Amino acid sequence: MDNILHRKIRVGISACAYGSKTRYNRKGWDLVSEFGRDMSNFIWCPLCPEVMSGMGTPRSQIRIQGESGRDVIEGRAKIVARNGDDVTEDIMFASNLCMDILRRSEVDAFIYMDGSPTCGIERTTLKNNRAGKPPGVFGAMLLEEDIFLIPALSLASPVRRWDYKRRLYAYVWAKSQELSNKNDLYQFWHNVKFLCQELDEKESRVMGNRIANSEFSPELAAELKAFVTTLMKKPSTLEKIKNRLWKHYVYIKKTQGAEISEIMEPQDNRNMHHIAMELEAIEKFAFTNDVLFGSMPARSR
Ligand code: SF4
Known part of the structure; x- marks a missing residue:
């Protein structure tokens, strides 16, 4: 997948x-x-x-x-x-x-x-x-x-525009997926769970546990798709976006040994345009290097 x-x-x-x-x-x-x-x-x-x-x-x-x-x-x-x-x-x-x-x-x-x-x-x-x-x-x-x-x-607003874009991509991607066995469910959830957790931590934990502890059924697959596509319609907040940006960057630095020059320290003051630039920089790095950027689980060709 x-x-x-x-x-x-x-x-x-x-x-x-x-x-x-x-x-x-x-x-x-x-x-x-x-x-x-x-x-x-x-x-x-x-x-x-x-x-x-x-x-x-x-x-x-x-x-x-x-x-x-x-x-x-x-x-x-x-x-x-x-x-x-x-x-x-x-x-x-x-x-x-x-x-x-x-x-x-x-x-x-x-x-x-x-x-x-x-x-x-x-x-x-x-x-x-x-x-x-x-x-x-x-x-x-x-x-x-x-x-x-x-x-x-x-x-x-550049950050809100980015937030709408990445959720829309994930929404369209999630709608198009065929989930026919347990492995499909796992892979699907692996792709979207970080963004789901950002949008609704509590409900996403519940869904994650259900996937881990249930047998595959078409009903569970339909429920999971409905959960994700409904959640993708919910806007995030600036604080959550910044927080996740930093977490993903730390992960990328650790696993890929890469520095992305645009990304500033979490405590640094910067305006919305700069935050959007950081998001786009990490998005570009992840896509170029084929690394999952959990904040933006679906991408265009
Ligand atoms: S009807 Fe809708 S599209 Fe037409 S001018 Fe009014 S807001 Fe714009």
Whole structure:
């Protein structure tokens, strides 16, 4: 069992986060170019439910009149435009259409623009730091799907971008693995256990003990895959990432006798850009020398 992704990752994205000027005021931001050389590992599917509703851009701003986008879907709330038009039917039509397109595209992940009454998940407005009435209509539909969700604005932070990238790679890799015997289970777990422990130490110990003490069964294999793919959706923290970075570096130094010049001592002060640079340096070393970097268990070709 190798830890290589053998296909490109398919990613849906709110079009305005992909650089398209599709917002109501004809604005948009390119939040993905920072992936740099990793861009070639993805196939993108940008879409904008509000434009696809027929409203175009520029357009009147819309808001949820009622509790949330979920209530809109269930017929208990409406979407109204600032000019007073009821656009519920248009947004519902376009959100369903976009979901159909994402299913046809077989996307693994979706990068959503938060702060929108349509694509938002934690927020449906960006006004005065309010959350609005989350989730938005399309956001509520995304939450029902088994896909990896990424808030577009988090990609502006280099460390968070790295964290999303390595968990997404591991998620796609884990989903693609066939686990047919005990050896498969062991190898699979060996690859992902360090990252699992970083994300949830307690539950990962429980899972590790189960694998060690159980006979192979298809049910256990399915449970293990579900455990890992669910856990990969959970963001890590800066402290945990830094801590694991140092542990892996010490291990690599000891076993490979290698020094990586970019990596600083744990107590040294450095900014997020430098930490991301250290993570990428150890990632590169591990991949070039075919050493498992437990913080990033799956890699592209
Ligand atoms: S947040 Fe969604 S609906 Fe709004 S402009 Fe961006 S892609 Fe379109």
